[in-house]
Amino acid sequence: MIEGFGELIFAISPMNCPGEYVHPVAKSFDDFLRLLLVCDGDAAIEQCWQWSQEQFDQFMGEQQVLPETKEAAMRLMELTGLEPAELPYKYIRDLQKSFNYKSIPFSEEYYETVSPEDLEQAEEILCEQPATPWAVYYEENFWASQHKSEPCDEISLEKHFQWAGRDWYIPSVYTCEKGMVADILMRVDTSKLQAFMDKWNVTPENEFQFTPMQRRQMELENPLGFHFRTDMTINGKPIRSNRGCSTAYVPFRYEIDRQEWEPILDYYNLDRASCWVIQRSCFPWIDGQPMDIVTMEVTMKHQPMFAPGETFETRATGEVHTFQNPTTGTVHTLTVQEFEAKEMDIKFPGLKEREYPPHHIAMAFSLEPELSQTEFSITDSLQSDEPRVIPGCTSGYSSKEAEAIGIIGGADGPTAIIMGTPESKGQLHAAVSRFCFEPFDTVRWQLSFKEKQIKEKSVELM
Known part of the structure; x- marks a missing residue:
């Protein structure tokens, strides 16, 4: 292994030509053991960087394997539960083809030991290998093609x-x-x-x-x-x-x-x-x-995100519904304090050629035990009607663009909000249904609850 390259396993071959001393052979030590099991040793693993698939197969077919080696391989599989690797040549060569050899660090002793001629030859070989273009810039994403600052x-x-x-x-x-x-x-x-x-x-x-x-x-x-x-x-x-x-x-x-x-x-x-x-x-x-x-x-x-829970229908003030919070297991009682059909004339400046659905239902309700807005939400389980073009009008917006313009509450309907009310009523929550072109008198509400919080983890990096 080489510091800075994680679990990658390398073969170091001092007798190779300059520029070919080091090659990655496995992504992890487990993978290296699996290669050993199928290759009956490390000779093919170390040398296949210079072979074709046919040469690799020929070497494997001619290789003499001692009984002790086979016995050791069986024992290794028993102890580790690992199986021989599939397509070993392809695995190693794919890894080597994608590797940036210019990133390998060499010590000062290497440069002091190797002759200037060999160093020059090694540099020529490395220059022939395509290096992955890579640079990271502050405040820029993966896709930026033009950069105003120097790379980090x-x-x-x-x-x-x-x-x-x-x-x-x-x-x-x-x-x-x-x-x-x-x-x-x-x-x-x-x-x-x-x-x-x-x-x-x-x-x-x-x-x-x-x-x-x-x-x-x-x-x-x-x-x-x-x-x-x-x-x-x-x-x-x-x-x-x-x-x-x-x-x-x-x-x-x-x-x-x-x-x-x-x-x-x-x-x-x-x-x-x-x-x-x-x-x-x-x-x-x-x-x-x-x-x-x-x-x-x-x-x-x-x-945490909000997970969909139960649904229930409401038709009138005074209804009582019970539901269980799947995160905490607590059973809550929802009492409908107000349930009123309403109509709202929705207009957007510059979009007069579109008609928006006006009919909706507003509901105020109380909860026992209480839940905060950060713990749950309540929305209409059905979608609002899409805006429609007024006959004879034309718009600069395409159909899809017009559909994307949000009606109050959006596609899912508005989430529950906590509203101030007279003390006699206590704290109430409010929710608004979908918006439709025709009046309606029943809403099937969808409850959602925040996921259970996973404990945070701190990891020392330096």
Whole structure:
């Protein structure tokens, strides 16, 4: 292993030609053991960088394997539970083709020992190998093509850890005049994403056709949709991120997202068979002054979402409904204090050619025991009617653009709000239904509750 390259395993071959002394052969020690099991030793692993598939197969077919070697391999499988690797040549060569050899650090002794001629030859070989273009800029996302500032300086960390039942990886942070940038990656098993897509039957044709409540539930179940925030503590002083961006890599979308993800996959040597979410966060320096980093710690904080719960219908004032909070298990009683059909003339300046649905129902209700707005929400389970064009009018907006203009409450209807009322009534909550062109007298409300908070985790980086 080489410091700064995580779990990568390298073969060091001093008898090779200059520029060919070091080659990566496995992404982890477990993978290296699996290669040993199928290759009956390390000879083929070390030498295959210079072979074709046919030469590799020929070597394996002619190799004489001692009974002691076979016995040791069986014992290794029993002790570790590992199985021989599949397609060993392809695995090693794919890893080597994607690796940036110019990133390998050599000691001063190397340069003192190797002759100037050999150093020049090695440099020529390295220059022939395509290096992954990579630079990180403060306040710019993954997709920026033009940059106003100089790239940040990289500090390699290679930090792996687990949190919230997931694998996390912080390969590097980057420093510049304005602050620090951190790349935080979350690995997701591809089989989990496939199971999620199979359950909901998600296809490119129907991915935008689910109802708002279905989309909310899908977002909760999507293994790529875990919501979190990161805070940094540098030299004992906490720093909060002021901006960031994120993107996700899915293997079966590689050809579609290749331009965006290939530099990230190559530079960080990520497993292309797994799904990855990368969040890039920017942390401004305290008082705007760059810091000499002595200690650094990251704190991972879960940001809970609202999970859909029960539904119930209301028709009139005085109704009483009970429901259970799935997060806490507490049973609550909702009493309808006011239930009134209303009409609102909605107009938007500059969009006079569109008519908006006016009819809706406003409800005021009390809860026992009380719940705050941050713990739950209540929305209409049905969507508002879409705006319609007034006959004879033309609009500069396309149909889809016009549909995107929000009616009060939005597609899901407004969430519950807490409103001030006379003390005799106590504290009331209020909710507004969907908006429709025709009057209606019944609303089926959808309750949603905030997920259980996952305990935060602090990880020492330096």
